[in-house]
Amino acid sequence: DTAVSQTPKYLVTQMGNDKSIKCEQNLGHDTMYWYKQDSKKFLKIMFSYNNKELIINETVPNRFSPKSPDKAHLNLHINSLELGDSAVYFCASSPYIPPNVLTFGAGSRLTVL
């Protein structure tokens, strides 16, 4: 069983469209994250949720809206996609109790044309 699973793995879409990426973890972790990895491999934190509550919200355009229906799921919805949104988006989860070791999903590669 995949511990942290993301769908879709690949997403190609036109500028201006709205798209969602879904993430689910079966590890029983309390905390989930979205990270963005750009073409230069910088991995930047976007959001973090603990037990459905938003705890980290980095300077991310408000076109990006995370949603956590329960602590096992964290979805990312992106409105009005722009070329600069093209990246690999990683979901991760961790137990809330320190130390905070992250388990990552395989990534979702978003290409905006």
Add this chain to the structure above:
Amino acid sequence: SQQGEEDPQALSIQEGENATMNCSYKTSINNLQWYRQNSGRGLVHLILIRSNEREKHSGRLRVTLDTSKKSSSLLITASRAADTASYFCATDAEYNNNDMRFGAGTRLTVKP
């Protein structure tokens, strides 16, 4: 903002040689972790060192931490072609251990 910075950005060595990667960070931390990313895959946790530890070993991995210099190093001994990957350091924020920040990574190539 990024917390850690790895150097070198890229490293190419022969199988059997040792590989050393460095990481510097900016703020006080509770712990520092190293992760590995194979091409096209997610990151995988390798090793964690706490702020009150100076050195840690795990198999062929050796991590050091110097909190006075805000730096860490990852040594992979007797490297193998399968070690080819990108290696990232990650630090938490002293005030919020859920705030995990990564550097840009070191791309390691081990030639057979």
